[in-house]
Amino acid sequence: MNNDEVIRPFRIDVPATDLDDLTDRLRRTRWPEPSPEPGWSRGVPLDYLQELAGYWADGFDWREQENLLNQFPQFVTQIGGQDIHFIHVRSAETGAMPLLFIHGWPSSPFEFAKVIGPLTDPRAHANDNAIAFDLVIPSLPGYGFSTPVTAPGAGNLFQVAHQWAELMTRLGYERFAVQGTDVGAGVAGMLAMVAGARVLGIHLTGTAAGTPFGPPVDPDEVPDRDRDRALRFNEFRENGLGYLQLQSTKPQTLAYALTDSPVGQLAWIVEKFYEWTDPAATLPEDAVGRDELLRTVSIFWFTGAGASSAHGTYEGMQAWRAMAAHVSPDAGAQSEPPPGAPTGYAVFAGDTTIRSLVDPAGKLARWSEFDSGGHFPAMEVPELLAGDLRAFFGTLR
Numbered sequence: 001m002n003n004d005e006v007i008r009p010f011r012i013d014v015p016a017t018d019l020d021d022l023t024d025r026l027r028r029t030r031w032p033e034p035s036p037e038p039g040w041s042r043g044v045p046l047d048y049l050q051e052l053a054g055y056w057a058d059g060f061d062w063r064e065q066e067n068l069l070n071q072f073p074q075f076v077t078q079i080g081g082q083d084i085h086f087i088h089v090r091s092a093e094t095g096a097m098p099l100l101f102i103h104g105w106p107s108s109p110f111e112f113a114k115v116i117g118p119l120t121d122p123r124a125h126a127n128d129n130a131i132a133f134d135l136v137i138p139s140l141p142g143y144g145f146s147t148p149v150t151a152p153g154a155g156n157l158f159q160v161a162h163q164w165a166e167l168m169t170r171l172g173y174e175r176f177a178v179q180g181t182d183v184g185a186g187v188a189g190m191l192a193m194v195a196g197a198r199v200l201g202i203h204l205t206g207t208a209a210g211t212p213f214g215p216p217v218d219p220d221e222v223p224d225r226d227r228d229r230a231l232r233f234n235e236f237r238e239n240g241l242g243y244l245q246l247q248s249t250k251p252q253t254l255a256y257a258l259t260d261s262p263v264g265q266l267a268w269i270v271e272k273f274y275e276w277t278d279p280a281a282t283l284p285e286d287a288v289g290r291d292e293l294l295r296t297v298s299i300f301w302f303t304g305a306g307a308s309s310a311h312g313t314y315e316g317m318q319a320w321r322a323m324a325a326h327v328s329p330d331a332g333a334q335s336e337p338p339p340g341a342p343t344g345y346a347v348f349a350g351d352t353t354i355r356s357l358v359d360p361a362g363k364l365a366r367w368s369e370f371d372s373g374g375h376f377p378a379m380e381v382p383e384l385l386a387g388d389l390r391a392f393f394g395t396l397r
Helices: 016-027 046-058 062-069 110-120 158-168 184-195 224-239 242-246 253-259 260-275 283-286 292-305 305-324 382-396
Strands: 004-010 074-079 082-087 097-102 133-138 176-181 200-205 343-347 365-367
Touching: 016 046, 016 260, 016 292, 046 176, 046 260, 062 110, 062 292, 074 158, 074 200, 074 382, 082 158, 082 260, 097 110, 097 158, 097 184, 097 382, 110 292, 110 382, 158 184, 158 305, 184 200, 184 305, 200 382, 242 253, 242 260, 242 305, 253 260, 253 305, 260 283, 260 292, 283 292, 283 382, 292 305, 305 382, 343 382, 365 382
Parallel strands: 097 133, 097 176, 176 200, 200 343, 343 365
Antiparallel strands: 004 074, 074 082, 082 133
């Protein structure tokens, strides 16, 4: 790898011209006709998106969000020719465990903002005896402020795993724990392969009952308690993969809309928050908060990450297909836990992960299920996620 090993401080500072451009584009949106069917069956409803876009233009305060995010120490370093942005928060507690957080799509390191304080400074959050962590939270290449993409293969999970191992080396962490969600769960598994001796343990969220392009799950072949998860996975596989098909096959075609239209980028992400968050939430902002939702979308918009993360999906799926071509079709709906490192899963209400498929041999070190939350637990139910991380990694010290 070609590396510039200098670690540079970083602060978010979106130019005022970019803010003005966003407001202008939002106010000049060319809206389509409403769907022939009410509700969300054909995508984000027109009236809902118009109201949300209006708030983004005239009610949402990006500078307030920017100041909030800049409270976290942020840095940039170059690994493999690619600038990598990351949050790094050291705990004041002696013996704090290094923990690498890996986000997924559509997200950024700031997905974990609500758990940073409780995990790095437990005494300040009424957890005097809790394990403390040093947190390292990078932006995946092509996401957030790890843009623009300048190196080939960005999004290849093996390449990202090597980059994250190198990042932890530069920060002085020989051994470390890993938490991965969504795409980050895949990277976590690759880390167990490329740097297995260094990984203390792996905690996963945001996984699914099966591989997205694999066969459906037979609801009669899983325990009764998992039948609903199996049915929801099959529905997702049948009707929820449009975004993945497009990003993994024709990302450049999609890039034009996501880069030119903020409402296009808004709809592309809001639909996923509607579908993937806690099923008890009526609207996306009922699960994560309107400003937090728009903060996520704004980071995609200001950095152009809608396009580059789509290309990252393309690279990742190419690598996955190449790997899948060498795996027996009888290998099961989902691969077994990563080798070597103790692995724990946290499954929230909106997830479709099923233990009998993930862990048929009973090798997992921990399995937790929760009645609330969804695909973004650090945003939706941060106290549950933080508690599960403490409980799992506390046994690995």
